[in-house]
Amino acid sequence: MTRHTLVSRRDFGRVAAGGLAAGVLIVAGPRLALTEPKVGGTLKLAFDHDAGGFDPAKAVYGMSHAVIEQVYSGLTALDSEANPYPDLAETIDISEDGKVYTFHLRTGVTFHDGSPFSADDVKFTIDRLKNPATGYSYASQLANVTETTVVDPNTVQITLSEATGPFLVNLAFPGSMIVSKKLVESGHDINATPIGTGPYTFGSYQPGTVIKLARNPKYHESPKPYIEHLEYTIISDQTAITTALQSGVVNFSNVIPAKDWAAIEANPDLTKAAIEGGRWFWIMVNNQKPPLDNAKVRQAIAHAIDRQAIVDAVFYGLAKVIQGGVVPEWSWGHAPELKVLSPKADPEKAKALLAEAGFPNGLDLDFKIGTEWPALMAMGPIIQANLQAAGMNAKISTMGTTQYLDEVWAKRGYDISDMYWLSPLADPDDFTSLNYLCGSPMNAQGSCSKEMDALLNEARSAPTKEARADAYRRMQALSMEEMTLVPLVSALILHAHTNKLQGFKPMRTGFLKTLKEAWLEG
Amino acid sequence: MIQFIAARLAAYVPTLFGVSIVLFLAINVVPGSPAQASLGINATPEAIARFEREHGLDRPLHEQYVSWLARVLQGDFGSSFQAGVPVGPELMSRLFVTLELAIFAFLIANLIAVPLGCLAAYYHQRPADNAFILLATLMGALPNFWLATLLILLLTVTLHWLPPGGYVPFAEDPGRNLMLMVMPAISLGVVSSALLLRIMRTSMIEVFSSDYIRTAVAKGARRGVVIWRHALRNALIPYLTVGAVEFSLLFGGVVIIENIFLLPGVGQLALIGITQRDYPLLLASVLLIAVVVMTANLIVDVIGASLDPRRVRTAGGE
Numbered sequence: 001m002t003r004h005t006l007v008s009r010r011d012f013g014r015v016a017a018g019g020l021a022a023g024v025l026i027v028a029g030p031r032l033a034l035t036e037p038k039v040g041g042t043l044k045l046a047f048d049h050d051a052g053g054f055d056p057a058k059a060v061y062g063m064s065h066a067v068i069e070q071v072y073s074g075l076t077a078l079d080s081e082a083n084p085y086p087d088l089a090e091t092i093d094i095s096e097d098g099k100v101y102t103f104h105l106r107t108g109v110t111f112h113d114g115s116p117f118s119a120d121d122v123k124f125t126i127d128r129l130k131n132p133a134t135g136y137s138y139a140s141q142l143a144n145v146t147e148t149t150v151v152d153p154n155t156v157q158i159t160l161s162e163a164t165g166p167f168l169v170n171l172a173f174p175g176s177m178i179v180s181k182k183l184v185e186s187g188h189d190i191n192a193t194p195i196g197t198g199p200y201t202f203g204s205y206q207p208g209t210v211i212k213l214a215r216n217p218k219y220h221e222s223p224k225p226y227i228e229h230l231e232y233t234i235i236s237d238q239t240a241i242t243t244a245l246q247s248g249v250v251n252f253s254n255v256i257p258a259k260d261w262a263a264i265e266a267n268p269d270l271t272k273a274a275i276e277g278g279r280w281f282w283i284m285v286n287n288q289k290p291p292l293d294n295a296k297v298r299q300a301i302a303h304a305i306d307r308q309a310i311v312d313a314v315f316y317g318l319a320k321v322i323q324g325g326v327v328p329e330w331s332w333g334h335a336p337e338l339k340v341l342s343p344k345a346d347p348e349k350a351k352a353l354l355a356e357a358g359f360p361n362g363l364d365l366d367f368k369i370g371t372e373w374p375a376l377m378a379m380g381p382i383i384q385a386n387l388q389a390a391g392m393n394a395k396i397s398t399m400g401t402t403q404y405l406d407e408v409w410a411k412r413g414y415d416i417s418d419m420y421w422l423s424p425l426a427d428p429d430d431f432t433s434l435n436y437l438c439g440s441p442m443n444a445q446g447s448c449s450k451e452m453d454a455l456l457n458e459a460r461s462a463p464t465k466e467a468r469a470d471a472y473r474r475m476q477a478l479s480m481e482e483m484t485l486v487p488l489v490s491a492l493i494l495h496a497h498t499n500k501l502q503g504f505k506p507m508r509t510g511f512l513k514t515l516k517e518a519w520l521e522g
Numbered sequence: 523m524i525q526f527i528a529a530r531l532a533a534y535v536p537t538l539f540g541v542s543i544v545l546f547l548a549i550n551v552v553p554g555s556p557a558q559a560s561l562g563i564n565a566t567p568e569a570i571a572r573f574e575r576e577h578g579l580d581r582p583l584h585e586q587y588v589s590w591l592a593r594v595l596q597g598d599f600g601s602s603f604q605a606g607v608p609v610g611p612e613l614m615s616r617l618f619v620t621l622e623l624a625i626f627a628f629l630i631a632n633l634i635a636v637p638l639g640c641l642a643a644y645y646h647q648r649p650a651d652n653a654f655i656l657l658a659t660l661m662g663a664l665p666n667f668w669l670a671t672l673l674i675l676l677l678t679v680t681l682h683w684l685p686p687g688g689y690v691p692f693a694e695d696p697g698r699n700l701m702l703m704v705m706p707a708i709s710l711g712v713v714s715s716a717l718l719l720r721i722m723r724t725s726m727i728e729v730f731s732s733d734y735i736r737t738a739v740a741k742g743a744r745r746g747v748v749i750w751r752h753a754l755r756n757a758l759i760p761y762l763t764v765g766a767v768e769f770s771l772l773f774g775g776v777v778i779i780e781n782i783f784l785l786p787g788v789g790q791l792a793l794i795g796i797t798q799r800d801y802p803l804l805l806a807s808v809l810l811i812a813v814v815v816m817t818a819n820l821i822v823d824v825i826g827a828s829l830d831p832r833r834v835r836t837a838g839g840e
Contacts, residue, residue: 135569135570192605206615207602207607208793246679249686
């Protein structure tokens with residue numbers, strides 16, 4: 001019995017094209033009159049980080065994923081509003097109990113080496129990701145998958161242990177992209193030279209410098225993509241990205257530093273968009289180390305912080321204060337009534353909480369910051385001053401990324417640290433599970449709460465979106481009580497590109513899958 | 523002469539061996555593991571185990587080193603941890619970028635140092651001399667990355683004369699290549715010229731005080747002839763030695779400048795090697811830098827020897 005069928009992109013597009021929802025701030029530059037799509041041109045995109053391999057099962061860097069999403073296709077993909085639609089699947093049937101997904105695959109799709117795509121590749125990919133020996137970093141996304149069955153060459157059935165709300169979203173994650181069984185089994189190193197079914201074929205990669213992609217003329221949504229070449233230029237210095245964009249060395253970036261936004265806005269040759277996605281910042285608190293194992297102490301830290309000051313000083317106003325749960329306003333999982341934290345600091349409340357916890361005279365904290373992230377470095381002294389005002393003496397020590405990951409993330413040798421991430425799926429589950437679930441790799445604060453785990457599982461497997469949303473509201477309310485981590489702000493994703501780029505819809509996820517719809521004028 | 527060159531080439535082997543051991547130990551002693559660096563904050567224990575298994579990092583250090591060395595001796599520098607990029611070919615393609623930059627910067631440094639150094643010596647202890655010395659002090663005190671930023675602000679952001687960075691091979695578009703190389707080369711060359719200017723000046727002052735120059739002046743030789751024909755040749759011997767050191771510093775010191783100007787050179791690769799604890803990348807890039815530095819010194823010694831044959835005996839140990 002089929003509960004629900006997700007239709008193909010062609011029909012879905014009409015729904016998805018409804019535009020950007022509330023909570024989006026669009027600052028548009030003068031656009032050329034919208035014209036008909038045409039094939040050609042080179043889009044030169046600037047990124048601030050290097051890639052680290054292109055095998056979907058091994059890649060963990062955002063930059064690797066930005067390449068993988070263009071070279072590969074998944075069973076589903078996300079539109080600009082982070083809603084899933086069928087991609088390599090033509091239609092998807094979901095059973096009444098939400099446990100069995102039947103994917104009717106597109107026919108005639110080929111990998112870039114010319115070999116045909118089939119249901120065997122889907123089964124091979126999912127089994128490979130599930131195999132512990134693969135060491136897939138995001139295996140938790142597919143934890144509920146119990147079996148993948150090839151029904152016929154064009155049909156695959158995936159069975160889940162329980163209904164999983166974000167399953168179709170998870171399948172759109174770059175890690176879940178479908179690889180070729182034949183290629184991987186033949187020993188071809190897809191980490192160095194990826195070959196997929198996506199809109200772009202892999203050209204070359206020069207470490208720390210540039211990644212070149214070329215249009216796949218046999219793409220299954222042909223004549224898309226329209227842009228002939230994509231060049232991903234890696235510019236590690238953020239200010240240099242602005243300079244490169246202003247001078248035309250590159251003509252696209254979605255990693256523009258907030259400090260340069262005013263200069264970018266003043267440039268009439270660029271089209272701009274500032275969008276709230278899932279880039280949120282928080283203070284990690286070592287939940288396993290006394291006295292931080294006391295929720296009152298963690299709440300004291302939360303109330304001590306002047307979030308508005310961080311928005312103003314670090315993000316030049318291009319961020320939003322998080323007052324309660326971490327699911328952002330634009331998402332259906334947001335909890336609008338949950339306003340526990342005031343935008344300004346409340347040092348008196350923080351002091352009272354500290355006194356309640358048994359520290360009326362304050363306490364000392366070891367505050368570690370990774371130097372690679374300018375925003376985290378910039379907010380460090382603000383956090384330090386805020387904590388000082390509430391009687392907490394935080395001593396800052398800074399270190400390079402590798403040392404930071406080792407000391408703070410692997411060995412948990414810290415009291416507090418600031419961190420951020422950009423949720424690549426922009427689903428409420430993605431915003432919350434990785435950070436709050438017991439034992440999750442991103443739970444570096446070392447928290448473990450049965451009540452929280454139960455709520456997260458309920459939110460993930462509830463039968464309807466409404467039921468899921470309700471569970472996320474309760475989960476976020478609990479997160480404010482437990483305060484295992486201290487949410488700070490949600491920073492806007494800043495895009496700017498040449499006015500010649502037409503038809504591009506910026507994505508909530510910060511990804512660029514929608515580039516296949518865009519074209520270059522002139 | 524051949525024996526001299528052979529002896530110097532033989533010294534390459536222990537030097538490179540020593541460099542590789544020190545680097546290998548250093549990168550393994552500093553905190554942070556390659557697996558954690560590559561896999562980032564999402565690293566699961568399974569992913570770390572898989573990464574270490576794949577790259578042989580689960581074996582004892584000495585085994586890792588020996589297997590790396592065995593491969594290098596067969597001409598295989600391995601692949602980078604990150605994306606499996608073969609290190610050897612990558613390094614060769616980058617060698618030309620860094621060499622071009624270093625040579626271009628060295629030319630600029632000499633174009634500033636030689637004439638100004640000669641003039642300073644000629645006007646010894648007069649206002650012009652003091653002015654040149656002050657200039658050299660200023661240029662030597664500039665950090666090259668700061669000068670680079672100023673140049674970008676002026677020539678790119680304000681005047682829009684030059685692109686801020688990137689690289690096009692000379693063979694593909696010579697004009698564009700030079701435009702892209704000008705600012706990085708100036709940033710490095712100007713700072714480098716400071717020491718060279720001082721050496722040139724000191725060396726020339728010494729030569730000017732020698733008898734044969736006084737004789738030439740007494741015979742009524744023109745100023746230009748005295749400086750350029752008679753004095754410079756002899757003053758160049760000590761200058762060349764320092765020049766070789768300066769060129770080595772330039773080649774090894776391009777890391778930051780290559781990053782600022784987005785030049786895909788050896789320095790940038792070494793930096794990736796350090797930050798990612800990617801020792802195949804780091805060791806190969808630093809070994810290459812060491813070879814270039816030693817070769818630059820060798821070439822200068824050969825030139826110096828041809829200018830002054832006594833040096834062959836001293837340097838050759840005879």
